[in-house]
Amino acid sequence: MTLVLRGRTVVPGVVEGEALVSHETISGWGGIDPAKGTIIERRHELYGVCFTGKILVFPGAKGSSGWSGFFQTTRLLGTAPLGMIYTVTTTKAALGAVVTRVPTVTDLDQDPVEVIKTGDWVRIDADGGVVEVKERS
């Protein structure tokens, strides 16, 4: 079954891949290791998990203003996620997506963190603001 979500473009582009869903907001500085592309915040539900090459689905960005710089570094070091889908727009998340330069959408008609599961196959058409989700069989 394919679920279709509609929202708006944050960073244009089309990409598809496996979803990695975080129910908790993510810290950039002090929250990820850009060299490894992993979440390092000890109390985080995704502690130790790698987001490289995944469609990162998360409620939003928290913490330091180093957020965008740390995600930009994942692009420079080749550990970036493939695409991003987030619920709440903040300057950290928006600028972070812009400088990571991966297709990104937000303001979807359903909360992506609730309806997308880790392992689902997700196609982001960020140009049209459309997300297609195929449940993991």
Next chain:
Amino acid sequence: MRLTDDEKAMLDGAEGPAVAAAMDLLVRYGEALDCEQLCDIRNVAGTMTQPSPAKAKLVAEGGWDKAFSVINLDSDDDLEIPDMRVPTCQLQQGFGSDSAGIAPYSKQFIDLQDDAESFYGRKGVNILATCTPYQVGNLPVRGEHVAWMESSAVVYANSVLGARTNCEGTASTGAASLTGKIPCWGNHLPENRYGNHLIDVRVPVRDFLDWGMLGYFAGDLVQEERPVVTGDIAIPELADLKHFGAAAASSGGVELYHIPGITPEAPTVEAAFGPRPVPEAVTYGPRERRRMYETLNSQGHSTEVDFILLGCPHASIEQVCRAAKALEGRRLNSSTQLWIMVPRALKAIADRSGYTEIIERAGGRLLADSCPAMSRSAPEGTKVFATDSAKQAHYLPAILGIEAWFGTLEDCIEAAVTGRWAGDLR
């Protein structure tokens, strides 16, 4: 986005390729925010000099012009960087040469930063080298639009000073420094500056520790939103609000809060919420206070403490004075180190006032420019650290893989002298 004529000219290259790249980033960023226009700013607090492996590589390839182009403008080109268009300062950075031999930190990074300081100084960047520019002369006026990064400085500028800034990043502040523009979104718009959560404090909040825990509670509760805090609170001093905001921006993403009767945009509780009704209050009482204390101490197990860290955000001169008084005539445990982080300008005052001498005589250190989190540096072999900062207790275990204790200045000094953590909530 709707651009004005001068903005269009900048985007089209009328002021050179670096300014055009800066405007291109601001347009991409503005569109990502779904923002309609830019606003004029004349005060930027960003980061350019802080060393990193990625930056070292870029500098080796194409000098500081290249590093600024890629990191601060998000451009792939190697652009010649002009002078800063508006007043711009460097926030906290890496350790400098005077920390060599104290803080383990690479000589390569110290040299790289020295080189960066001379490059950016020539471009008109004020090297304040602190996360608290408002402590050393950069005080925007109420209502002024600015472009600041550093979450603890952003929340201070918005809430305590009444200036208007979003929590900017490395690239947006870089672009702002060459254009004098930033997306007019979020906190720049008056309708987004009213509170939307009410916290009723039912336990006395009088000192630095309690302001930090209350901030940590507020951030956890409201996440990115805007808390209004009332109740049993004493008039805070600068350091209390510095700690409160930094904590609220660590457990959550608070960029703006109001304390009716104290902060400038909230003469009353009603005014803090503007045209909206005052929401039902969430209580912060003894139980919530205890929970915050336990959460902040949940990453401490061994009571043998190797390292004490004070001054996050960078200490005020009063905090340095208090630490000196607490250390007077005492001597640190041989296996424990104590660092106090300060802005360099305040270190000069501490030196002159004799505080540095007292702290050093006890075996402690006053370090400028940086902190263990920024430089990823703690005394060799540190396994357990203690701090009076909710922000460092939150971040440092993840950044350095060490255990954390959180308590009062007195608890921390006691641990520095005995080598054992005996803090408790009193």
